[in-house]
Amino acid sequence: QRSAQVFYINPRLIESASPKTGEVIQILPDTDLYLMAALLHEMDALGRFDENVIREHGTRIDALRAFIAPYSADAVAEVVGLGADTIRDLADTFSGAERACVHMSTGVNMGQHGTLCYWLLQMLSFVTGNLDKPGGNFYSEGFYPAAKAGRARLDNVFFPSQHGEMRHIRGALAGNLLPDMILDDDNPIRALVVIAGNPLLSVGGEGRWRQALEKLDLLIVIDLFRNATGEYAHYLLPSADMLERPDLNICGLGMQYQPYVQYTDAVVPPAAQRREEWWILSHLLQAMGRHAPMLEQDPPRPFGRLDHMLSRTGLCVDTLAQQPSGTTVLDTQSIGRFYTDFIQTDDKRVDCCPPLFADAMELANQQFQALTTSTPAFRLINLRTNYMHNSWYQNVPTLKRGAHASNALHMNPADLQSIGIDDGDEVEASNTYGRVRVKVRSDDSLREGVVAMTHGWGNRQTPGMRVAQQHPGVNINALLPNGPGSFEKLSNQAFMSGVPVSINPVATQRTRA
Template sequence: MQTQKVTFCRICEAHCGLVATVEDDRLLQLRPDPEHPLSRGFTCPKGIAMADVQNDPDRVLHPLRRTASGDFEQVSWDEALDDIATRLARVYDDHGGRSIGWYFGNPTAFSYSHVLWLQGLIMALGLEHVYSAGSQDVNNRFVASTLLYGHAASVPVPDLARTDLLLMIGANPVVSHGSLVSAPRMKEDLRAITARGGRVVVVDPRRTETAALFEHVPVRPDGDAWLLLSLLHVIFAEGLADEAAIRAQSTGVDALRDAAASYSPEMTASRTGLEPDEVRQLARDLATAGSAAVYGRTGSCLGNHGTLVSYLMDALALVTGNLDREGGNLFGRNPLPLERVGELAGVLSYDRRRSRVGGFPDILGTWPAAVMAKEIRQPGAGQLRALFVSAGNPVLSVPNGPELASALGELDLLVSLDLYVNETNKHADYVLPTTTWLEREDVPVASLSLYTVPFIHFTEATVAPYGEARPEWRIIDDLCDRMGITPFAPTRLLSPGPVPATVGRAAGRALTAVRRRLPRLTPERVLDLALRAGSVGRGVPRLTLARLRRHPHGLVLGTGLSGGRLGEVAKGGRVRLDAPVILEELSRLGAARGADEEFPLQLIGLRELRSHNSWMHNAPTLMKGRNRRHGMRINPKDAADAGVAEGQPCRVRSAYGEIEVPAMLTDEVREGTIAIPHGWGHQGGWTTANRAGGANVNLLASTDPDDLEKLAGMAVLNGIPVRVSPA
């Protein structure tokens, strides 16, 4: 008998509503949910194609163990977990928690239970080697928020419903559907701005799908910091700044004013590639608009100065009077006390400790994934010896994948929790099968403060786990049981003597024995407690899990965001505009090198509508079509200069590596720029993805600590100097 079950997508931050058709606990189909209050019958192709992933014959459904020949054999959960626990305990006893690491990919952010129990393990073992896909994505946004507001989680979102002018830098929400802002019908929201007489201005080296619909400012790759400083220069020099807002909301504006004074549009023209008059007019338009919002995403994050760019975007909103103001950039309210608990637990940290390699500050408890291989190979105290990878594929997503793949073989233990045998975990000792998001309950915890309309959504599991798949939290919990440790209970606090590992684990076993006699702590229990302790604002009944269950399509918590919250989200109620590390970064910006004759073009990334990082290229629905191929977008003039033609295989070389891709001639990229999508070049255990071919564009990027973005340790994936020639 077929049934219809309501759920929501957990591929990106839009979280569109879905309806699943299920028969005999098997998923037959996914379709948009017309009753979802925000997405209202919309979802993108990736959400529908999740049915392919759910039913994929290549999916891992049983625990796998590597054999002596390098193949995998199926084993039982008890065999796998017993051996993993024994080997992990040996590493812990010999070298301590500082020698154990965990890498988690983007899907982790869309599973509250995964994140919660991973944090429990980190606290229990005292892990320091924690890495995430954030260092190839968004970490510098959290650094900028820490420097500006004193809180990493204070991230303003554009007030799409009321703004008169939206300035987007390096964002393509028509394809990505928005990130660090949750607005399921983003394309419709953007069109509504222009329909009411407003403007949408897209700053990007490529005429993206979003830029093609609105106004396009074709900045040079990695020129965003110079452009933003020039906009501030004009606003200050022409007396266009909102001095009342500056006095009320900030400290240290004189340092920013002095810094911007050196960056006139004429001075920065060679960096931005823009006419000075165009930059001046944009600055005037921003300052004089009835309201204006500034928004940036990965295109603005992945250059050499991504933290500075995020910092300057918020500063631009502030000095034009548009920060914490309706129609500008607003701060959402999380109905869960995540920020409060995160601060107390030390999770929302910045620069609490430094990596051994490169001396990079931690960001939300994580270090740059680009140094992971070097942390495995560099001997000494704290050397990375055992690694877990969950919902991630760093061999494809981190620069210099071959370096990491080689280093993984030197670990004492490598364990993966995933849906597939991918390019990373094909090197693992064990691959443990995890549930898809259709097989677990969930709340979009990480996005609750980023909705443009206050909203919360709980979903039950749509189908039972296929095969022997288990949710990540349960795998972690079972592993802790076997090791005699308790999630969230720091082992080192139980063992303050000179032999913390042995004494601590003995104490942990005693605590575990007590825990087994008590009702099992589960993520749902924690979630219900957090809901009851949270705040939803005036006039809204307190949330409970039972109440959310009564609203399967989600629950709207307000009509829109409001201003006047800066006093709650910024320490001391003011924005700091003169952080010393930002002033140091400005000095590095002034010393940045110019054009490189050996590598005359600049590479930027590219997100495709039917790709999602590196894990959805095995879905036939997304990979069908004659033109579904990997390629390099290049301007016809640059192609002629390089001697390459449409469809011709090309060699793309940087100072760090080279790849081969076919040329796709188009004027959507400005001269001097090439664009190549990431996430391709599969060589794992997935049939369709391997057959698709393509190349791993991150082979052109560097893992040298001197080449990483300084303040956040971000991999530099935009603005890479390259040379193109016929293959």
């Protein structure tokens, strides 16, 4: 309404976009890295890099320029599925704007180059002088200075293992390796606690997961809903839901233009024997004879850590609870403080091309060359609907109706015609990791060559969930890479979006010439 231009880069015509809100540029999945490299390449060619900002706040700009050098708009156009002029126009519009910001979310992170994509995203803001400026990108401090969590040791971050080279990300390992670690003959994981998760259907390699879960000596599942993973549990423990427990939401920390903090009390007591996760885990520790610090306090203080976080603003949970609506709006002003207060590099400068990325950059270059000679016929992306959130709603009767009684494979109408099938026909989707049979649904929101499907389904082998077994759907994650090499080593994120697949009509049904 104030004459801003908004561009959505997505393989799909998403719901947020309209003639009033912005234009969708339909890229091919998992090629975002090459588009951003081309945007930077063209901006540099236009002389739009802010040399004063780079000189004052940046390092290793030459290495960044060396990486983007091969990726001109003409070079990447066919790989990303966009015209070279479209890419040049986008680079000109962004870098020529008085103010500009850029945002990325989960879909890109789930590709093969998530970390490099987030790197180039930050570079788009930094080199054009839009970082830490009003109208550009800035770090929102929130009620706690979480920026220090970004201070990372960048030497010797990888270590060898029988499952290949690995890295801890704040203590976590790659979930795609968990079945291999359970099935390891020499030093297996023998016990597992799953909290609010359904890895059996939400991670690639369902067959391998079933073998692993059957081998565990102990599986504890803590959740609001039953799920397929819980069918293997030795103990299935019900947790309190969002209305049965007090809460202080920290998910928005660092993502608020006007920082605020809000506490909400429980609305109702937990039903039956449901308990909060901290209570369950503390009592398990106590029963094992281990230290359970929360239970040693009278009364227990599950919000102790949050009290510490709030203390820098002069608040605590108790005082916050007394505020109107349990809410305090903070006067933290973050813009203009990034380079002095928040950046975590030792020299307080933006590293434009961290040496840690070298192997990932080389892999990206190799994969780009492969894409110039061979393009997958179809690429699979995830599709979210209001009727299935991850896999939690699979056993809810009211959400299994009409077109949502199962999960179809969405395809562009032109793609249906090209392989001689109609809306509602059955196809086989396959790749080197698996194959599934599924009905197709015509969907003109997808660009040609892109197929989409909602995950979290596939409950044919879940007898304890009556509704879910009556409407099992298809586990599309059977087509996801799994095991060693199936995730990005820098982040441990599994490759889950833009996965190449083949689509063929089921042989027994009618086909068109």
